[in-house]
Amino acid sequence: MGAVINEIYRIVTDRAGFKGRMRLAVRTGISRTRAAQMEDTPDMITKFKEAADEIVGSDIDPYFDRR
Numbered sequence: 509m510g511a512v513i514n515e516i517y518r519i520v521t522d523r524a525g526f527k528g529r530m531r532l533a534v535r536t537g538i539s540r541t542r543a544a545q546m547e548d549t550p551d552m553i554t555k556f557k558e559a560a561d562e563i564v565g566s567d568i569d570p571y572f573d574r575r
Contacts (some may be wrong), residue, residue, distance in 0.1 A: 513543040516556045519571045523564045535559040 517540045521529045533539050535557055538546070539549065560568050 510543045510546040510548050510552070512548040512553050513538075513546065514540070515535060516545060516553075516560050518573075519568050520560050520563055523568075523571065528563050531563050532556070532559055535563070540544065560572050 517529060517532065520532045529540065536556055538552075539557075543556075544552070557568065
C-alpha cells in the first residue's frame with residue numbers, strides 16, 4: 509500500500525484542492541486509487557514529491573502527518 513504517496517495526495521488536495529489533485533495525477537500518470545494499491549518505492553516517492561512541490565508552490569515536507 510502506498511502510504512507515503514497517499515499522504516502526498518492528501519497534502520496536495522488540502523493545499524491545492526481538487527484541481528491540484530488532478531494535476532498531480534496527470535503529472536505522475538498515476539491516479540489516487542492506483543497509488544493506494546502501489547508500493548512506496550524511493551523513485552515513486554521522489555517523482556510524486558517533486559510534482560507536489562511544484563503544484564503547491566512550496567516544499568510539502570512540513571505538511572506530512574507524522575503520527
